[in-house]
Amino acid sequence: MKVQYRDPFGAKAEFHTGWGRAVIYRLDRLEAAGLTRIDRLPFSIRVLLENLLRNLDGYLVTEDDVRAVAAWRPGPLPAREIPYMPARVVLQDFTGVPLVADLAAMRAATAKFGADPKRINPLIPADLVIDHSVQVDAFGAEWAYRFNVEKEYERNRERYAFLKWAQKAFENFRVVPPGTGIIHQVNLEYLARVVQLRERDGETLAFPDTVVGTDSHTTMVNGLGVLGWGVGGIEAEAVMLGQPYYMLIPEVIGVKLVGELPEGATATDLVLTVTQMLRKRGVVEKFVEFFGPGLANLSLADRATIANMAPEYGATMGFFPVDDATLEYLRGTGRDEGLVQLVERYCKEQGLFRTAGTPDPEYTDVLTLDMGTVEPSLAGPRRPQDRVPLVQVKASFRQALTEQFGKAPARPAGDGAVAVQEKVDLTHGSVVIAAITSCTNTSNPSVMIGAGLLAKKAVEAGLSVKPWVKTSLAPGSRVVTDYLQNSGLLPYLEQLRFHVVGYGCTTCIGNSGNLPEDVAQVVRENDLVVAAVLSGNRNFEGRINPLVKANYLASPMLVVAYALAGTVDIDLTTEPIGHTSEGKPVYLKDIWPSQQEIRETIARSLSPELFRGRYAEVFEGDENWRGLSVPEGDLYAWDPASTYLQEPPYFHDMPLEPQPVRDIRGARVLALLGDSITTDHISPAGSIPLDSPTARYLQEHGVDRADFNTYGSRRGNHEVMMRGTFGNIRLKNALAGGKEGGWTLHLPDGELLSIYDAAMRYQAEGTPLVVLAGKEYGTGSSRDWAAKGTYLLGVKAVIAESFERIHRSNLVGMGVLPLQFKEGQSWKSLGLTGRETLDIAGIAGELRPRQDVEVVARREDGGEVRFTVTLRLDSVVEIEYYRNGGILQTVLRRIVKGN
Structure with missing residues (x-):
């Protein structure tokens, strides 16, 4: 069906x-029509409004949609959904592999229905960056990078060949090979254009660059003035196939920045402060937009650091409008001068360019932050919003040691000797991982150069990293290595054993690799609470390394500092970080670089040519990538013996018309969970435990323990992923009688089983399942497998006190019903134990968004608890997805029917 675009407001102009020549859709025509005042709208809402105006077709986007967004105001907003049409999609390989597998499965299903499989093809451009698979196996040596790359290909050859096949088989689909950089940094430095030019109906359109990505930190590109955020892989597939992303008109919280960072504070300290502040305010499902005179004192890289952690402060995104800093960054990263001029002219023409004299927009609420009050900080030991000022880290750790970890602040039994390079004692608080890693900071030259300068001063003072610390440097792009070499600072980092280990997420995503065995042995034998300090954005328990319980986020400079100190049980503001060879104490302040030193080093080390050179052949890859053999054909030839890739089962025996929805009867509780259950708790990631159902499956299929690889590398095999769902070693399921990990009771017999084994027994018995949870269910990374695994285990509904935005949407996308306890109620307040059977009535009829649904819980003694929950299908579109069994089934049926 050919789309007919409409222009009822006369907005189309040359x-x-x-x-x-190009065509634009002028926002000021809406103002002339009396529908809005453009200069009062938040900049992010202006971009959203242009998106609707340009895509108005009377079918997917209506005139009423445009009017609704044009009428945006600071007060309460109508719960109206709008169809957002992103310009492009970005993927990383952990989330991208299952997405491509789904597309390949959809092609196979389309062929079975007798339709052309090529109809399943991205209609919206998509870029996949392979950045999540490299692990820190080798470290602290010049050969570490080469060794880790070889292991990466050895472990992931089949997956990489599959992605290379997809690059050839699908149109509008590009793959950035391994060893290039982190997806968000590549997006920021190369893929993002800020303003797009694209052909439509024989005309060239100019419009704002917009994006959705299958990683929650897609928001990093908001620092460049690009509207975008993370979505589930399920939603991203629908967008790639030309479907809108449906969303409610968002509230916009304005953060007014004033002042400038004081000496000694970094952009990392600023973002940890912002994260704490906004988590306290509560910004879930809201846009956050930064404004105020302080913007003039923030580089683009600083802004990107703040935008990156929008998921950590809970917002949909953290937006910075386009201004002179944007243009400066585009030039500095080697973009074509014609693009820079296009960005400036278009944004000024459309009222999307911020200047010092630009009136402040109106916001739902305004918070003010004086950046002069920001102080050096870490965040931890378990959550990114738990900021700890540097001066309080020692006291805070000791408090957490007792209150969170149940340990006394004393040395362990025995001598705890570890033979690494010398005899040392490991104790509670010993830093065993120090990682400069993750997109949050490795995109920012100020903190990367700062880390190099601190390393230089430390080496010159005669300091060295403690021998029990596993160090790593994982730059976000190869340009980072270039400017560290140009500055002469890389050798000093290497003298402190911060050698490059790879170009990817590494430690922040859980790919920290094993601790040296002699260190690991002492940690296990003494049940030590040891620490990791990393420059990442995630530090949830169980994520970084199974043996490391205390994890702290910090700037790259503080990562180096704590590697030198070797412990977090220290006050770096008053205690020496080490001693010279003569025994003279050296303090952190003695080796901390000044802002002036950092600025001067950046000025002489970075140039646009570095970026142009590195990105000239960004899609070519190294000899390993070029040497991959790739299958041919429009349909992928699945190998039934593969333990990495299997055809997803979502379309097996799927009828062309959906079956009627039924009420849920006689359900059992699979998991009874508390607050802040993250997607890390639900979706498997990191190493595969040797005693898990997944290990059993792999061994049954002839895989040696040494070749298990990680869950992330096997995300293209649903048999692996469903066995690891709810398998996190730190999961606390109240049904498991205090046993941590992926355990539950099978009822009514009460046998303790792994969650997977219990779910399979329930499936064999024909028993539907539910999950009961507390507040903020599904926080963290936008992992589609947190929803897919839940669905494959047979869970029909999740009842929680509140949901994180992306995970709730992903549950809907997989046909799992999200239900929300009424305000003030919880499974605890209702006296539920998880041993009840549950009936959920009222979903078989005509559904309305957010309607009430009745739940009846029947106790073992025959008593009943009746309560009402809110149906968290938030729009009529989500109701359609649910009735079809999920978003992919909905899209597939439409395509096969020619709709």
Whole structure:
């Protein structure tokens, strides 16, 4: 069906670019029609409004949609959904592999229905960056990078060949090979254009660059003035196939920045402060937009650091409008001058360019932060919003040691000797991982150069990293290595054993690799609470390393500092970080670089040519990538013996018409969970435990323990992933009688089983399952497997006190019903134990968004608890997805029917 675009507001107008004539849809025509005042709208809402205006077709996007967003105001907003049409999609390989597998399965299903499989093809451009698979196996040596790359290909050859096949088989689909950089940094430095030019109906359109990504930190590109955020892989597939992303009109919280960072504070300290502040305010499902005179004192890289952690402060995104800093960054990263001029002219023409004299927009609420009050900080030991000022880290750790970990602040029994390079004692608080890693900071030259300068001063003072610390440097792009070499600072980092170990997420995603065995042995034998300090954005328990319980987020400079100190049980503001060879104490302040030193080093070390050179052949890859053999054909030839890739089962025996929805009767509780259950708790990631159902499956299929690899590398095999769902070693299921990990009771017999084994027994018995949970269910990374695994285990509904935005949407996308306890109620307040059977009535009829649904819980003694919950299908579109069994089934049926 050919789309007919409409222009009822007369907004279509001619616009001249440096490359010729284009068409734009002018926002000021809406103001002329009396629908809005553009300068009062938040900049992010202006971009959203242009998106609707340009895509108005009377079918997917209506005139009423445009009017609704044009009428945005600071007060309460109508719960109206709008169809957002992103310009492009970005994927990383952990989330991208199952997405491509789903597309390949959809092609196979389309062929079975007798339709052309090529109809399953991305209609919206998509870029996949392979950045999540490299692990820190080798470290602290010049050969570490080469060794880790070889292991990466050895473990992931089949997956990489599959992605290379997809690059050839699908149109509008590009793959950035391994060893290039982290997806968000590549997006920021190369893929993002800020303003797009694209052909439509024989005309060239100019419009704002917008994006959705299958990683929650897609928001990093908000620092460049690009509207975008993370979605589930399920939603991203629908967008790639030309479907809108449906969303409610968002509230926008304005954060007014004033002042400038004081000496000694970094952009990392600023973002940890912002995260704590906004978590306290509560910004879930809201846009956050930064404004105020303080913006003039933030580089683009600083802004990207703040935008990156929007998921950690709970917002949909953290937006910075386009201004002169944007243009400066585009030039500095080697973008074409014609693009820079296009960005400036278009954004000024459309009222999307912020200047010092620009009136402040109106916001739902305004918070003010004086950046002069920001102080050096860490966040931890378990959550990114738990900021701890540097001066309080020692006291805070000791308090957490007792209150969170149940340990006394004393040395362990025995001598705890570890033979690494010398005899040392490991104790509670010993830093065993120090990792400069993750997109949050490795995109920012100020903190990376700062880490190099601190390393230089430390080496010159005669300091060295403690021998029990596993160090690593994982730059976000190869340009980072280039400027560290140009500055002469890389050798000093290497003298402290911060050698490059790879170009990817590494430690922040859980790919920290094993601790040296002699260190690991002492940690296990003495049940030590040891620490990791990393420059990442996630530190949830069980994520970084199974043996490391206390995890702290910090700037790259503080990562180096704590590697030198070797412990977090120290006050670096008053105690020496080490001693010279003569025994003279050296303090952190003695080796801390000044802002002036950092700025001067950046000025002489970075140039646009570095970026142009590195990104000139960004899709070519190294000899390993070029040497991969790739299968041919439009349909992927699945190997039934593969333990990495299997055809997803979502379309097996799927009828062309959906079956009627039924009420849920006689359900059992699979898991009874508390607050802040993250997607890390639900979706398997990191190493595969040797005593898990997944290990049993792999061994049954002839895989040696040494070749288990990680869950992330096997995300293309649903048999692996469903066995690891709810298998996190730190999961606390109240049904498991205090036993941590992926355990539950099978009822009514009460046998303690792994959650997977219990779920399979329930499936064999024909028993539907539910999960009961507390507040903030599904926080963290936007892992589609947290929803897919839940669905494959047979869970029909999740009843929680509140949901994180992306995970709730993903549950809907997989046909799992999200239900929300009424305000003030919980499974605890209702006296539920998880041993009840549950009936959920009222979903078989006509459904309305957010309607009430009745639940009846029947106790073992025959008593009943009746309560009402809210149906968290938030729109009529989500109701359609649910009735079809999920978003992919909905899209597939539409395509096969020619809709």
